[in-house]
Each structure stands twice: as C-alpha cells, then as structure tokens.
Amino acid sequence: MTDIFQAIAAPARRAILDELVARDGQTLFELCGRLTASHEMGLSRQAISQHIDVLEEAGLLRSERQGRYKFHYVDTEPLQALFERWPNKD
Numbered sequence: 001m002t003d004i005f006q007a008i009a010a011p012a013r014r015a016i017l018d019e020l021v022a023r024d025g026q027t028l029f030e031l032c033g034r035l036t037a038s039h040e041m042g043l044s045r046q047a048i049s050q051h052i053d054v055l056e057e058a059g060l061l062r063s064e065r066q067g068r069y070k071f072h073y074v075d076t077e078p079l080q081a082l083f084e085r086w087p088n089k090d
C-alpha cells in the first residue's frame with residue numbers, strides 16, 4: 001500500500017482529489033478535461049491514469065467499471081483515520 005503522504009505529495013494528485021470532491025464519479029476523460037480547464041494542467045491521459053493508480057493504491061480513490069466506462073470516486077476514510085490518529089490535546 002502506498003503511503004498516504006506520498007500519494008498526496010504530488011500537486012497533480014491533490015488536484016485529482018479536488019476535482020472528485022467537487023464532482024464524484026468521473027471518468028478518466030472527464031478528469032482530464034476538468035484538470036486542464038480548472039488547474040491548467042497539460043498532463044496526458046496516461047500520466048493522469050498513473051496518478052489515479054497511486055491514489056487508488058493508497059486507498060484515497062476507488063474505481064468502478066460500469067459497462068465500458070470506469071468511474072472514479074474519492075474515499076476520504078484513510079484521511080479521516082489519519083486525522084483521528086493525533087487527537088487535539090486542548
């Protein structure tokens with residue numbers, strides 16, 4: 001499993017998560033368009049696909065195939081677990 005910190009270290013992966021939080025359940029094609037339009041990222045589909053694989057390995061993203069399309073969904077549970085690891089000591 002990829003370390004969560006390594007997974008979110010890359011700006012492109014954080015942008016992918018941002019786009020999925022804004023609108024969950026996107027295809028690779030939709031993500032490519034939104035990353036180009038909103039974040040001015042000129043990454044290839046292959047590069048974005050590789051970033052998605054890293055996020056999925058870290059448990060921050062899950063993919064679901066529906067027919068010939070593959071939809072990607074954000075999963076914030078690993079981040080929540082990390083947040084709860086160090087409780088606020090007021």
